[in-house]
Amino acid sequence: MALLLNRIIIVFLLFTCYKPLAQNKRPSDNDYQTREEFKRFHRRAIKVGSWQIQNLKFGAIVIRLQNDKRKVDGYLKVGDEKSAMQVQAEAQYRNRSIISAALSQIDFCKVYFIFSQSSDSLLAGKRNDVFVDSTLKVQSSIVMNEKFYVLLEEDFLYQTSIGFVKEDSAKYAVERGHTNGNKPFLFKNKYGHQLKNPFPYKCSTNLFFIKKVMVRERVELEQGKSQSVKFRTVNAYKYYSSIFGNTNIKLYNFYQSSQGQQVSDPELKPFLY
Numbered sequence: 001m002a003l004l005l006n007r008i009i010i011v012f013l014l015f016t017c018y019k020p021l022a023q024n025k026r027p028s029d030n031d032y033q034t035r036e037e038f039k040r041f042h043r044r045a046i047k048v049g050s051w052q053i054q055n056l057k058f059g060a061i062v063i064r065l066q067n068d069k070r071k072v073d074g075y076l077k078v079g080d081e082k083s084a085m086q087v088q089a090e091a092q093y094r095n096r097s098i099i100s101a102a103l104s105q106i107d108f109c110k111v112y113f114i115f116s117q118s119s120d121s122l123l124a125g126k127r128n129d130v131f132v133d134s135t136l137k138v139q140s141s142i143v144m145n146e147k148f149y150v151l152l153e154e155d156f157l158y159q160t161s162i163g164f165v166k167e168d169s170a171k172y173a174v175e176r177g178h179t180n181g182n183k184p185f186l187f188k189n190k191y192g193h194q195l196k197n198p199f200p201y202k203c204s205t206n207l208f209f210i211k212k213v214m215v216r217e218r219v220e221l222e223q224g225k226s227q228s229v230k231f232r233t234v235n236a237y238k239y240y241s242s243i244f245g246n247t248n249i250k251l252y253n254f255y256q257s258s259q260g261q262q263v264s265d266p267e268l269k270p271f272l273y
């Protein structure tokens with residue numbers, strides 16, 4: 001009898017502890033709370049994703065690069081030039097590898113490269129004097145004529161809480177939610193929000209068993225200086241080529257599957273940007 005009573009008490013405690021947790025829903029749970037709302041969200045995702053991929057075919061991918069400028073400036077501010085050079089060299093090696101790999105693997109549409117601190121200028125409509133070439137120098141001769149573009153960058157993958165946001169309020173929306181700590185390459189809209197399924201927004205490598213070793217590379221810096229850097233993979237170019245090659249295939253596949261999708265519903269127009 002005592003054993004049965006203890007079991008009843010345990011079940012009761014578990015139920016009372018679980019109930020508040022169930023009621024304390026994350027914002028993302030509010031995107032759809034009923035089966036019909038989920039179906040409506042799914043239909044919208046298909047339509048919006050189809051519109052995005054069809055426009056991207058004649059648009060552009062803008063890859064945002066991190067040059068770790070704040071970190072470099074921080075080291076220089078305290079007089080640690082050695083650490084500043086190390087960070088700068090690592091960023092250059094990484095970014096040059098990204099550019100080379102992307103240009104060799106992505107042919108779905110045009111590809112441009114920009115440092116993240118120039119994103120506001122791009123969003124404001126600037127289409128030249130912001131893009132960099134393979135030497136990581138801003139070149140005024142590089143002009144993006146494509147109207148539609150998406151961003152691609154390494155960033156935290158969130159369980160998004162903002163759903164679909166109308167363009168008139170998109171610049172005020174901030175990506176929130178849980179992240180697993182990983183930073184894959186992600187496709188985002190021009191306001192920096194992760195795109196959603198079925199658009200292949202997350203990029204991954206097919207090198208599942210890539211050997212993790214430290215590879216040294218000599219990087220030439222400005223003013224005749226150079227620095228040896230380390231990269232945690234067999235080969236940076238091979239690693240990024242695998243990611244972008246796999247991404248290019250997914251873009252083509254989704255583009256083919258989206259053929260025939262008509263996006264004429266006026267209610268969708270505020271979400272098409």
